[in-house]
Every structure is written in C-alpha cells, then in structure tokens.
Amino acid sequence: MNVSLIRNRRNLLAVLAVLLLVGVLTPHTGPFLTLLVTRALVFAILAMSLDILLGFTGLASLGQAAYLGVGAYLTAILATRYQFGLGWSFWIVIVLGASGVYFLMITLALGQCVWGLAYRWNSLTGGDNGLNLPGRPTFGIAMASDLNWFYLVFGFFAVSLGILYLLVLSPFGRSLEGIREQEVRMRILGYNTWLHKYLAFVIAGAFGGLAGVLWATTNGHVSPEDVVLTTSVDALLMVVLGGSGTLVGGAIGSAVVLFLREYLSTLVPWWQYALGGVYVLAILYLPGGLMSVPVRLRQWRARETGAATLAAAPQ
Numbered sequence: 001m002n003v004s005l006i007r008n009r010r011n012l013l014a015v016l017a018v019l020l021l022v023g024v025l026t027p028h029t030g031p032f033l034t035l036l037v038t039r040a041l042v043f044a045i046l047a048m049s050l051d052i053l054l055g056f057t058g059l060a061s062l063g064q065a066a067y068l069g070v071g072a073y074l075t076a077i078l079a080t081r082y083q084f085g086l087g088w089s090f091w092i093v094i095v096l097g098a099s100g101v102y103f104l105m106i107t108l109a110l111g112q113c114v115w116g117l118a119y120r121w122n123s124l125t126g127g128d129n130g131l132n133l134p135g136r137p138t139f140g141i142a143m144a145s146d147l148n149w150f151y152l153v154f155g156f157f158a159v160s161l162g163i164l165y166l167l168v169l170s171p172f173g174r175s176l177e178g179i180r181e182q183e184v185r186m187r188i189l190g191y192n193t194w195l196h197k198y199l200a201f202v203i204a205g206a207f208g209g210l211a212g213v214l215w216a217t218t219n220g221h222v223s224p225e226d227v228v229l230t231t232s233v234d235a236l237l238m239v240v241l242g243g244s245g246t247l248v249g250g251a252i253g254s255a256v257v258l259f260l261r262e263y264l265s266t267l268v269p270w271w272q273y274a275l276g277g278v279y280v281l282a283i284l285y286l287p288g289g290l291m292s293v294p295v296r297l298r299q300w301r302a303r304e305t306g307a308a309t310l311a312a313a314p315q
Contacts, residue, residue: 022154023151031146034150040254042218043234043254044250048164049164049203050064050235050250054236055244056168056176056177058179059200061201062233065235066232067211068215069212070114071208071211071215073216075213075216075222080134090139094213127224131221133217160207160210172196178191237279240289241279242254243288252290256290257275261275
C-alpha cells in the first residue's frame with residue numbers, strides 16, 4: 001500500500017479521535033472553558049481557511065481578518081437593525097456571511113479598508129463602540145446556552161474540516177500544491193493558475209466569512225478590534241505554529257494560542273512577549289510546526305537506534 005496513503009489514513013484517524021475527545025470532554029468542563037473551546041473552534045475555521053492559501057497554494061494573506069469582519073458585521077447589523085438571524089433565518093445569515101465580496105484580492109489593503117469602514121462608519125457599524133447583538137438565534141433549541149452553542153459550533157468546525165480535507169485531496173487541491181511548488185511548470189502543463197488561485201481566495205473567503213458569523217454570535221459583540229491587522233497576523237501565526245499545509249495544524253495552532261493567551265495573561269502583564277517567544281522558538285526549531293513533532297521524534301529514534309546498532313557491532 002502507498003506510504004503516503006497510510007500516513008493520510010493515520011492522520012485522519014488521529015483527527016477523528018481528537019474531535020471525539022473534544023466533543024465528549026468539553027461538556028464536562030466549566031462554562032469558561034466551554035466558551036474558550038468554542039472560540040478556539042471558530043478561530044480554527046479561520047486558520048484553516050488561511051491554510052488553503054498559505055499551505056496549499058503558497059499565498060500568504062494578511063487580509064483574512066477582513067473576511068472575518070464582513071461575516072461578523074453582517075451578522076450584527078442584520079440582528080440589531082432588522083432582527084434578522086435570530087431564529088431559523090440564522091441559516092440564511094450563514095450563507096450570506098460565507099458568500100460576500102471575496103473577489104477582492106489585495107489582501108492587506110482589503111483588511112485595512114474593512115477596518116476603516118468599521119471604525120469610521122458610525123451610523124452603520126457603531127464606530128469604536130461596535131455593535132451588541134440582541135442574543136443568539138433560537139430555532140427549537142436554546143442557543144443562549146453556552147453548551148448548546150458549543151455543540152453547534154463544533155458541528156460547523158467538523159463539517160468545515162471535512163469539506164476542506166476533501167478539497168485538498170481532490171485533483172483541484174493537488175493542482176494548488178503544484179502551483180505552490182512550480183507555478184511556471186503548471187502553466188506549461190495547461191493549468192489556468194490564475195483561476196486556481198482566484199478560486200482558492202474565494203474558498204478561503206467563504207470559510208473566513210463563516211468564522212465571522214460564528215465569532216459575532218459567540219461573543220455577542222462586534223467591534224473594529226475584531227478586524228485589525230493583528231487579527232490577520234494572529235491567524236497567520238496560528239497556521240505557522242501548528243504546521244502549514246496540514247489544515248489540522250491551523251486548528252491546533254488556534255487552540256494553543258488562545259489557551260496560552262488566556263493563561264499567560266493571568267500570570268504576567270507582559271504575556272504578549274512570552275507568546276511572541278513561543279512563536280519565535282517554534283519557527284526556529286519547528287519549521288514544520290507542531291504537526292512535525294511526531295516525524296521529528298521518529299527521525300530522532302531512528303538515529304538513536306542506528307547509533308546504538310553501530311556501537312554494538314563488532315569492531
């Protein structure tokens with residue numbers, strides 16, 4: 001059997017096992033931890049959407065916060081001004097949030113434009129104060145409960161992960177990897193590389209918008225702080241920390257960063273520097289991210305075994 005196929009199956013089984021653990025253990029924790037896991041799952045969707053660009057297409061984006069912001073502000077504006085999305089219409093908001101103006105491809109400028117609109121357009125976005133949502137949607141189940149909302153977000157995360165996995169394993173996903181490695185060669189082979197990259201941006205934007213809808217409803221508040229450049233940088237660092245080109249790495253990176261941020265901020269006032277140190281150490285000593293740890297351990301064991309065998313051999 002193909003070695004890469006076996007490795008993919010192992011990775012898939014490991015992911016399913018972790019998802020099962022998260023789904024089973026989280027309800028038995030406290031309200032704070034449940035909400036924190038929920039936020040990590042939302043940001044994981046954003047990080048995975050960015051990984052489609054960075055890890056599989058080779059395009060680093062600094063505008064992912066714009067997609068989050070469009071989805072979040074769309075949710076907040078519809079809810080506060082028109083009471084739309086507070087019932088079964090929430091599913092329409094999900095579709096709207098995932099299908100916004102994602103043809104705009106100048107990522108950093110796009111991110112700053114969305115931030116400028118959020119900050120300056122007071123009559124629509126509330127400016128500095130942001131917008132407070134009237135509540136979470138209700139459609140037969142009380143989503144005001146953090147536990148019920150966790151299950152819904154968990155479901156969105158699992159479905160998003162499944163769809164993105166199918167995408168990257170498809171011929172289209174393989175062509176994105178080819179563009180990442182040798183774009184000129186792919187163009188010579190007849191691939192429309194511009195169209196492939198454009199579609200990658202559209203897909204990343206759609207899942208980023210979905211993350212924005214869930215982020216707004218999870219927090220109950222949207223402000224310009226959600227769409228600043230640092231949000232895009234955070235998503236980028238989460239992907240790098242977890243391991244780009246793996247999808248799951250972005251989810252792991254988002255969990256590590258959010259949990260470290262919450263924990264370190266209770267210990268020291270300079271927690272940002274400590275978190276920055278984690279990023280630097282990971283980039284220096286784990287260029288493949290946390291997902292490369294098992295491979296490095298196997299390589300280390302192989303070297304140790306080889307050295308032991310050599311030492312035991314008769315001279």
